[in-house]
Amino acid sequence: MASSSGVAASVAPATRRPTAALVGNPNTGKTTLFNALSGLRQRVGNYPGVTVETKKGQMTIAGQVFDLIDLPGTYSLAPRSPDEMVAVDVILGQQTGEARPDVVVAIVDASNLERNLYLTTQLLELGVPVVIALNMLDVAEGQGLKVDAERLARQIGLPVIPIQANKGKNLDALKQAIARAAAHPPGQPFLPEKKPTFPNAFECETQSLQAVLGPEIPAFLVRRLLLDVGGYIGERLAGKNGQTLSDKVEAARQRLQEAGCPVPAVEARCRYAWIREVTAGVVERPAVRPVTATDRLDRVLTHRI
Ligand SMILES: Nc1nc2c(ncn2[C@@H]2O[C@H](COP(=O)(O)OP(=O)(O)O)[C@@H](O)[C@H]2O)c(=O)[nH]1
Ligand SMILES: [Mg+2]
Structure with missing residues (x-):
């Protein structure tokens, strides 16, 4: 008996798969990224008592298999219902039957950076390592915005990986960043270099x-x-x-x-102060609004006759 329990004890840590959870605002490309990372190895499920779907899959990084969870999209981690509580419970490791994620991948829409970082500031208070996947850079570029991912990474004190989920671009770099972040010792809270400060x-x-x-x-x-x-x-x-x-x-x-410092206003005030700080000089906006496809279409339509 002693030998079989000894085997179990030595096998357990090696077989425990690290878990990464994807979190982001709706329409940031979260599901697209999930599919690109996990391929066909996925299944959809519901936790008891909630209606939102949570997808689970797997991905391999340098030979190591990771579990991947696609959490319901949300603008803020201020739950008003059991559905909205799912993301918080999973990330805190309080969801029955679910391992606490070793890393959270925050998907951020580069064309709407400030608003998307609101959720990121909340994620930084959960004690789990965060990696930012900066998506929709092509959309930002189409709007004439230049987003400096390296500067954002420096100012925010987190890995920021520019990707294009719908083209599968730069996913290897994202995977490597996920693996590095997941190496943070479990049970030791992740303390980001720079968190929003409250009064x-x-x-x-x-x-x-x-x-x-x-x-x-x-x-x-x-x-x-x-x-x-x-x-x-x-x-x-x-x-x-x-x-x-x-x-x-x-x-x-x-x-x-x-x-x-009245609630809830104090939260938005502190988080947007932090966002202003970490995005300073990150987004270069065009001096003149570029001509968009809609403008061109308008021109065609108004000169029809
Ligand atoms: N232009 C562009 N579109 C993207 C990118 N990533 C995802 N999309 C598209 O954005 C839409 C929303 O993506 P989806 O994955 O459903 O977003 P979710 O709501 O966050 O799960 C889909 O039509 C995707 O094909 C990207 O980097 N650039
Ligand atoms: Mg989705």
């Missing part, structure tokens, strides 16, 4: 709430509990903690209001 008053309130809830509630959820008025996390935790918790949250929000 002290907000940090103090989250710490007090964390003390009430206990260390088993991830810090990310405590922050969301405070930020998301009428949000799903409040609903879920209320089941366990009753009226006293919601009274405490309400009192904390009141104090934040008085301290000049």
